[in-house]
Amino acid sequence: MKMLKMLWSDEAGVLLSAEAAVVGTVAVIGISTGLSVVSEAVNRELQETGFAIRSLDQSYTIPSRSGCGASTAGSSYTQPPVKQALADLQKTARQAEQAEKAQAERLKEQMQKKEDPRKKPNKTKPNQKKPTSV
Incomplete structure (x- = not known):
């Protein structure tokens, strides 16, 4: 009976479980906020990368060739x-x-x-x- 009274009045684990709940809640909020910020940053960086690639001159010219009775037409693209x-x-x-x-x-x-x-x-x-x- 004495042991049952001791177990009934023991509150040592209550504080630890409350702390775990608070820490878990803060962690979930922090992770979701962090992922949102990372998502926006990645989108901005990809947009900047697209602008940088588009700034490169991608024009090309392939001259026509002919010889031994065969010929190929040339090709070109001007950006x-x-x-x-x-x-x-x-x-x-x-x-x-x-x-x-x-x-x-x-x-x-x-x-x-x-x-x-x-x-x-x-x-x-x-x-x-x-x-x-x-």
Whole structure:
């Protein structure tokens, strides 16, 4: 019986489990925030890499050849001016960002619509005083 009373009054493990719950919660919040920041940084770096690659001149020319009764036609590609191509690329990037923001807004509105029916209506009116007991 004495042993049962000692076990009943023992609270040594309670503090450790509460600490573990708090540390776990903070870790999950930190990880999700960190992943969000890393995602944005990676997207920006990939965009900059795309701009850098687009800045390279990718024009080429292959001359025509002929000999021994056979011939091949030449081929060439002239890249549009870099400034124009970068402006087009930036325009496309802005459109993608706007589409992403619009999608986020639509999702936010849908979530709010789903949450509204679950809310309980407020029984008291804002100007109405609650009855007091005497």
